Amino acid sequence: MNIEKINDNVFIIDTLAYGEPKTVASYLVKSDDKFALIDVGYAYTHMNIINALQSINLDPKEITYIIPTHVHLDHSGATGHIARIATKAKIVAHERAKKHLIDPTKLILSAKEIFGEEKMRVFGTPLPVEEERIISFKEELELKLGNLTLRCIYAPGHAPHQMAILLVEKNLLFTADTVGIMQPNLGIMIPTTPPPSFDFVQATKTLDNLKKYDPAHLTMPHYGYRGDPEHVFDLTKTKMEEWINAVKAFVKEGLTKDEIIKIMQERIKKEANISDLPASAKQSILISVSGILNYISNI
Numbered sequence: 469m470n471i472e473k474i475n476d477n478v479f480i481i482d483t484l485a486y487g488e489p490k491t492v493a494s495y496l497v498k499s500d501d502k503f504a505l506i507d508v509g510y511a512y513t514h515m516n517i518i519n520a521l522q523s524i525n526l527d528p529k530e531i532t533y534i535i536p537t538h539v540h541l542d543h544s545g546a547t548g549h550i551a552r553i554a555t556k557a558k559i560v561a562h563e564r565a566k567k568h569l570i571d572p573t574k575l576i577l578s579a580k581e582i583f584g585e586e587k588m589r590v591f592g593t594p595l596p597v598e599e600e601r602i603i604s605f606k607e608e609l610e611l612k613l614g615n616l617t618l619r620c621i622y623a624p625g626h627a628p629h630q631m632a633i634l635l636v637e638k639n640l641l642f643t644a645d646t647v648g649i650m651q652p653n654l655g656i657m658i659p660t661t662p663p664p665s666f667d668f669v670q671a672t673k674t675l676d677n678l679k680k681y682d683p684a685h686l687t688m689p690h691y692g693y694r695g696d697p698e699h700v701f702d703l704t705k706t707k708m709e710e711w712i713n714a715v716k717a718f719v720k721e722g723l724t725k726d727e728i729i730k731i732m733q734e735r736i737k738k739e740a741n742i743s744d745l746p747a748s749a750k751q752s753i754l755i756s757v758s759g760i761l762n763y764i765s766n767i
């Protein structure tokens with residue numbers, strides 16, 4: 469079964485992206501009489517979420533909110549697909565994400581540029597969402613889900629259209645990609661610094677802001693529950709600095725992007741003490757190096 473209970477109100481759904489376990493999560497938040505999804509993964513894995521809901525006797529047609537934390541394809545790719553099944557659901561997004569949900573053409577093009585046509589076929593194609601179904605906000609939005617409160621908090625840095633979400637009653641923060649990637653199959657952290665808009669200054673400001681909410685629990689899209697928010701926030705900042713400094717030094721030495729990616733792959737293998745990198749980690753390293761190269765060429 470690809471759904472597990474975290475507490476009385478929160479379940480983690482493994483979207484089974486890349487055919488690997490525990491790389492891309494979707495979260496189900498369930499109140500006394502309503503339920504919502506936070507992040508929905510790639511378009512091609514949307515049925516894994518639908519099946520997970522049905523396996524615990526929830527009718528996908530009854531979803532109240534679908535909340536993609538930002539419009540990268542591993543978080544929002546399935547939004548339109550699930551919205552077509554969950555016909556009563558409202559879609560909640562940051563105002564800068566809204567236009568991409570209504571018309572995903574630009575997102576698809578930008579993803580094709582980063583990943584190539586072939587991978588895009590594997591990820592699946594996002595479907596558009598009707599404008600009148602979208603609830604958007606700028607800085608903060610409080611949503612009621614039955615007896616629960618979801619506080620959506622603008623969280624730029626990783627992307628300018630990202631939010632994190634605090635489940636107030638549980639003091640639990642859905643981090644989105646404000647924190648690094650910590651997949652159980654690696655046991656170490658890879659920073660999430662993707663193109664085209666990663667911004668280190670914004671990302672650290674967001675971490676400082678989220679700390680102020682003082683969450684006791686975190687759930688990460690990549691991947692799972694953590695009870696040590698302070699440590700995860702601090703490690704995220706350290707890893708971003710470490711990678712930015714390393715990539716800067718390699719650029720100074722005249723290394724190409726492909727050479728830098730190879731070196732970082734070797735570093736991660738060593739750090740994680742594994743001989744082969746899973747496909748998901750290879751992709752994360754490629755994306756993070758690309759985003760840092762983009763960032764440092766613009767500062």
Ligand SMILES: [Zn+2]
Pocket residue numbers: 538540543626627645662
């Ligand atoms: Zn992302």
